[in-house]
Amino acid sequence: MTTLYTRIRGVLAAATTAAHEAGVLPEALATDAVPVERPRQASHGDLATNLCFTMARAAKTNPRKLADGFMPFLRAADVNGLISSVDVAGPGFVNIHLSNRGWTSAVADAVRGGHDYGRHTAAAPERVLLEFVSANPTGPLHVGHGRGAVFGDALARVMRAGGYAVDTEYYINNVGNQIAKLGESVWHWVRALSATPDDARDARVEGEKPVLPEDFPEDGYRGGYIAELALALVREGGDVHLGLDAPSWEDAAWWAAHEPGRQGARQDDRAVSDFAWQLMIARIAKDLALLDINFTHWHSERSLHGLEPATGASEAMDAVQACVTRLERAGWCFRGEADEAGRTPVLFKGTSEDIPKPFRDTKDRVVVRTDGRPTYFAADIAYHDNKLQRGYDHLINVLGADHHGYVPRLKGVIHALGSLRRAEGDPKAARWSGDRLEVQLMQMVALLRDGEPISMGKRSGDFVTLAHVVSEVSTASPQSGRDAVRFIFLTRKPDAQLDFDLEVARRTSMDNPVYYVQYGHARLASILRRAQAQGIDWQVGGVSLELLTHDLERQLALTIAEWPEVVLRAARAREPHKIAFFLMDACKQFHSYFTQGKTEGLRVISDDLAVTRARLTLIAALKGVIGNALAMLGVSAPEQMQQLVEADGGAVAAREGDV
């Protein structure tokens, strides 16, 4: 798809070629390589390029002189009359003033492009695996998870629009002590509920923090959801198979039972644990669906250990052990100091001099404990080997900022795996290195209500869940909660801490810009509805876009022209928030244009049919762009807003707007 920016780049590229041949420029640029930007100040032209700066050094002259010499070639290259004038400004910027024909062409691009306007396609798209959330299935998601979830999901959408082939993945940590703890916690509730009469069970379980059963472990999970899991299990009749009186969880053996590679598991204990994490995953998936988030893959840690994944086909191989063995053989892993019993752990040599500095760890980390059980890190090594084996060009992990210390060792692992695979003669591993993995760290979210912090803690049992937040933030419709939560998370960069205030999130003022943007879209839709009601037809072919002459219309067209560039920048920088800020800017421009139309003869629909049709085209183009941008953030683009009416008790009721 050609856009105004690519056409201007084409003109500039042709000009550099001619200038280079004439000996004026030291090199010629390819179209894609021409830097073009929209100046902050309108007086600096519609578009500008700083290409003379980058060439000045090679030309051994100053940028200003170079630009002066470049001017005639640029004018000559504009064969289609997109440019009205060019000038050299400041220390050597080339400022481009577009002709009416030039800037209105962006409007036609947008209308013609429709839903695809702003989307990019690549002949050989880079393959990306984007892993995010991956919360342990030991409790419901909270707002912090929500931020990572929304960011990851929006990034996937933005990168797809930017021409990448993106798969998303949730890594299920269904192995280890935390899962065993979950199983044990649920088991105690199952025993208590089995001893409770049928009709009293619901009451027993109710509340955020129900009264715990006797002998409940000190470090067990105490949230009300544990009791709910147990109740679900009891309802399924799962308890009849349990040896409820047996001291199974107190046995030293039960720890081993929930770790891979160890025998002696009691089938019933194991069943509780499996049941619990699977139900938690189902609940997590449901909560994510509230935010319109789903994954292309759910990857089970159990499958890496060669354990039955409990869902889907079984994998016989213990990939974790295999990875460790191969790394040890290649010298990337080594035996550590023996404990009192003479047993040695296996460590990964993350401090190796062979690992480039940015990927090097400060400490060697244990991968296999002295008792033979692999650590979480060991599984993660196998997991990332698995990811790379699947042929992805980029691995992107969205992690909580408290995991930042984990990043170097993971990158070091990828470096080591690449080196190992190459030594083994694997051609796919030719370019595996630490920078194949990108990590996006998400800073913490502080949940507030009217400026007062609400405490959260995973173990405390009284945390506020993501599902609760979404429902509380919903004003007009259930969807509005999703839209507001998503937009709030997407209006800031991930690497700064975020205060999420429930009261602010409910507001429909500019505190909470999602409604400002949606209102803009609804207003645009309203204009088109009205035009249609009046029987005014507009088509690109039959419309004279040169009748758009006002400076505000020019600015709107330039914003429309910029949209595909914004998508590309956001995708490449992994910054979905750029889309959100673009939306706010675009809507601000439109609202201003609209309001001025009331007093200054800029009404879209007027007595002048030809002008009306041209302006309707502009409005349609803008609506398309804003709709596409909202879709990219996973926020709905309403054709009309539900009007909020303040009721007597301060409650907010909704009714349909009747335009």
Place this chain on the structure above:
RNA sequence: GGGCUCAUAGCUCAAUUGGAUAGAGCGUCGGUCUACGAAACCGAAGGUUGCAGGUUCAAGUCCUGCUGGGCCCGCCA
């Protein structure tokens, strides 16, 4: 102690990844609806980009050193 990260208007955040005179919203003050939706618009006030150096045509952005906040440094996951 070592490391990561952040610091921009009173508050919450942007700044086309090194570009021209650092911009929005909230809050404050003052204006605008019997015509396409006032959930909107217009205007005013508000800044030595934490501090000090350095790199170059150009630094909020890059490098060094300070100051201050958050986080990590486990045979947990």
